[in-house]
Amino acid sequence: MKLYEKANTLSERVVKVDPQADERVPEGIYRRCPRCQTVFAAAQMDQYQTCPQCEYGFRLAAAARLAWLVDTAEPFDQDLQTKDPLAFPGYPTKVAQAQARTGLNDAVWTGQATIADTTFYLAIMDPTFIMGSLGTITGEKLTRLIERATAQRQPVVIYTASGGARMQEGIHSLMQMQKVAGALAQHHAAGLLSIVVLTDPTTGGVTASFAMEADLTLAEPRSLVGFAGRRVIEQTTHEQIAHDLQQAENVLRHGFIDQIVPRAEQRTVLVQLLKMGGRQDDANNDSC
Amino acid sequence: MTQTMTAAEVVKAARSDQKVTGPELINGLVTDFFELHGDRLGSDDPAIIGGIGRFHGQPLTVIATNRGATPEEKMATHFGCPSPGGYRKARRLMEQAAHFHRPVLCLVNTPGAYPGQTAEENGQGAAIAQNLLTLSQLPVPVLTVIFGEGGSGGALALAGGDEVWMLAHSTYSILSPEGFASILWKDSRKADQAAELMQLTPTALKQAGMIEGIIPEPRDHQKVIAAIDKVIAPRLQALQQLTVPALLAKRQQRYRKF
Numbered sequence: 001m002k003l004y005e006k007a008n009t010l011s012e013r014v015v016k017v018d019p020q021a022d023e024r025v026p027e028g029i030y031r032r033c034p035r036c037q038t039v040f041a042a043a044q045m046d047q048y049q050t051c052p053q054c055e056y057g058f059r060l061a062a063a064a065r066l067a068w069l070v071d072t073a074e075p076f077d078q079d080l081q082t083k084d085p086l087a088f089p090g091y092p093t094k095v096a097q098a099q100a101r102t103g104l105n106d107a108v109w110t111g112q113a114t115i116a117d118t119t120f121y122l123a124i125m126d127p128t129f130i131m132g133s134l135g136t137i138t139g140e141k142l143t144r145l146i147e148r149a150t151a152q153r154q155p156v157v158i159y160t161a162s163g164g165a166r167m168q169e170g171i172h173s174l175m176q177m178q179k180v181a182g183a184l185a186q187h188h189a190a191g192l193l194s195i196v197v198l199t200d201p202t203t204g205g206v207t208a209s210f211a212m213e214a215d216l217t218l219a220e221p222r223s224l225v226g227f228a229g230r231r232v233i234e235q236t237t238h239e240q241i242a243h244d245l246q247q248a249e250n251v252l253r254h255g256f257i258d259q260i261v262p263r264a265e266q267r268t269v270l271v272q273l274l275k276m277g278g279r280q281d282d283a284n285n286d287s288c
Numbered sequence: 289m290t291q292t293m294t295a296a297e298v299v300k301a302a303r304s305d306q307k308v309t310g311p312e313l314i315n316g317l318v319t320d321f322f323e324l325h326g327d328r329l330g331s332d333d334p335a336i337i338g339g340i341g342r343f344h345g346q347p348l349t350v351i352a353t354n355r356g357a358t359p360e361e362k363m364a365t366h367f368g369c370p371s372p373g374g375y376r377k378a379r380r381l382m383e384q385a386a387h388f389h390r391p392v393l394c395l396v397n398t399p400g401a402y403p404g405q406t407a408e409e410n411g412q413g414a415a416i417a418q419n420l421l422t423l424s425q426l427p428v429p430v431l432t433v434i435f436g437e438g439g440s441g442g443a444l445a446l447a448g449g450d451e452v453w454m455l456a457h458s459t460y461s462i463l464s465p466e467g468f469a470s471i472l473w474k475d476s477r478k479a480d481q482a483a484e485l486m487q488l489t490p491t492a493l494k495q496a497g498m499i500e501g502i503i504p505e506p507r508d509h510q511k512v513i514a515a516i517d518k519v520i521a522p523r524l525q526a527l528q529q530l531t532v533p534a535l536l537a538k539r540q541q542r543y544r545k546f
């Protein structure tokens with residue numbers, strides 16, 4: 001699994017092609033959509049931070065997503081701290097900076113949430129926390145969330161956003177893939193519903209584990225969803241790959257996504273699926 | 289011997305052309321091997337060889353990565369990098385093994401899952417992900433031997449079972465040391481330094497509690513096969529003594545502790 005490489009995203013490539021583009025688009029006043037290249041006034045963007053032209057959802061910190069997604073949210077496991085298993089130079093500082101910036105202890109927010117009186121267990125990965133990479137604590141928080149959901153017979157909703165494995169934790173990061181998968185398998189075996197919402201970007205080890213293991217798989221418009229990094233593919237195959245290869249709409253065409261759901265519709269869709277998608281003998285389906 | 293090798297030397301030895309191959313291991317460990325092709329979804333990836341055979345007289349399912357011997361085979365197997373169809377073939381054979389109550393032996397030497405346009409379109413991530421789910425609940429013993437490179441999720445998809453053993457000259461890592469150095473330090477020439485840091489050698493992995501143990505690896509392939517046999521025969525027997533709930537609880541615990 002390759003770490004999601006920043007320089008390979010559509011947005012970064014555009015910036016590379018035209019290094020002055022950012023300067024001509026003053027941050028805070030105008031925004032440029034990395035997908036359709038439309039430049040628009042930042043004030044035109046609604047609370048969902050989506051492109052008014054193509055509905056691409058700009059990358060959101062977990063706190064920003066939580067603000068419009070749910071009505072109530074009670075966080076879990078906010079005190080767990082990574083042990084820096086490889087004693088990787090500079091890593092503790094990098095983690096501390098990400099913690100200060102995001103208010104999270106690691107790359108995922110987890111907790112119990114409600115939308116319009118529907119209760120569920122929720123995880124939101126934060127792409128601004130070391131690229132949303134899958135560290136030991138990221139995996140531990142997800143695992144504990146899913147285990148609690150199984151014990152409480154509750155559905156889980158997971159928003160993915162990740163560059164893949166947390167390189168600084170090496171093999172310990174890889175093991176999180178199987179740890180979270182184990183918890184999801186038990187949740188599934190208990191007859192409980194899981195929903196994943198793929199957001200920009202979902203790649204590498206996260207795509208190769210819990211992003212592709214839920215009962216229902218949704219995605220945000222024009223989000224990047226893939227396994228290998230674009231540059232790795234091009235270097236390996238010596239072929240230029242299609243620009244939309246790893247765009248959610250193309251991944252849906254190949255059969256790996258149930259539906260693309262814009263942010264403005266997600267509250268309604270989640271409530272509908274949480275009520276309708278699981279077993280009808282479970283309490284949540286007719287909670288009011 | 290291993291104790292005196294640097295991590296970079298272990299990486300080099302793990303990639304050596306002189307290593308025992310997947311087909312050699314199958315033929316050496318298993319009698320009456322009968323290959324089973326295909327994922328039943330439209331493909332048959334030669335980078336994964338699977339089938340049934342007898343191990344000490346008892347039927348078992350064996351799944352091995354294959355890097356190919358000839359240039360044509362190497363191209364067809366992408367130098368031992370499985371495609372989604374390979375992982376789905378493996379999954380089909382695992383489920384079949386569970387249905388007929390026989391243990392599964394996985395033999396792994398892969399740089400990783402193949403990164404290609406077709407592999408992406410066919411759901412490389414999803415194929416690996418589904419194997420992880422299947423492995424966590426498969427009601428028969430699953431034992432893996434890494435005999436060369438254990439490359440990332442592409443290896444984990446065949447190593448998420450009850451026990452993982454490694455040959456002395458093998459590695460298991462999140463990505464190659466070159467890739468690690470290039471991503472974290474923007475300098476792939478620091479690969480040797482990365483190898484030291486990554487805990488990818490059998491010794492470092494055993495110390496970190498990632499694997500059950502290390503199998504000695506003499507130069508002679510027949511001796512390597514004998515060494516593997518000597519280790520896994522009693523382990524498979526021990527795992528088969530467990531009830532299914534005990535087996536699955538133990539397996540869950542193996543990964544839960546990480």
Ligand SMILES: [Zn+2]
Nearest residue numbers: 033036051054
């Ligand atoms: Zn747009």
